[in-house]
Amino acid sequence: THHGAFDYAYLRHIPNMVIMAPKDENELQHMVQTGLVHDGPVAVRYPRGSSLGVPLDAEPIPLSIGQGELLSDGRDVAIIAVGVTVSEAMEAAERLKEEGVSVAVVNARFVKPLDKTLIREIARKVKCLVTVEEGCRLGGFGSAVLEFLSEEECWDLPTKLLGLPDWYIEQGPQDLLREKYGLTADGIYDQAKALYDRVSLQSVMR
Secondary structure (H helix, E strand, O other), X not given: OOOOOOHHHHHHOOOOOEEEOOOOHHHHHHHHHHHHHOOOOEEEOOOOOOOOOOOOOOOOOOOOXXXXXXXXXXXXXXXXXXXXXXXXXXXXXXXXXXXXXXXXXXXXXEEEOOOHHHHHHHHOOOOEEEEEEEEEOOOOHHHHHHHHHHHOOOOOOOEEEEEEOOXXXXXOOHHHHHHHOOOOHHHHHHHHHHXXXXXXXXXXXX
């Protein structure tokens, strides 16, 4: 619990709950402002430790509830990340692009409500999809995406959920734990590449 590993999972089932996670400190200030003006319960999950050092906008502006951000468009692999994992996902995507893989990267921003329009659009055109979160996989952000894909009857899209496993995570430096559980750029790259390679191989065999 000291890692906040269950935050998404235990909050997501509460009706009318809004759950946000910023990709950086600039987005954090906008999310805090969003929570202040929103008429309803709001949770903002952000990591302890140092920020990324991005410039801050002069004024915090409320975000549209449930609206994600398409950071990069692509047709081979979609990486839908939330919170601190977004920057790592972008780095992994750049490595994949250098190898000729077309990658879409989505900053989800909202664990609840999801940006269903954006996810639907991306899911319909890619060959496989990866979700990334710094939280438990069981009942978390990736589970929310899978639930939505099921609602859309999008059953033939190979999907991989990256997050924390079903046990209590030991105490330790953040960088070390993220590396151990595959939530760094290297880990995301490895998993996305392996999934894409399997999908490509299956297409050739058909």
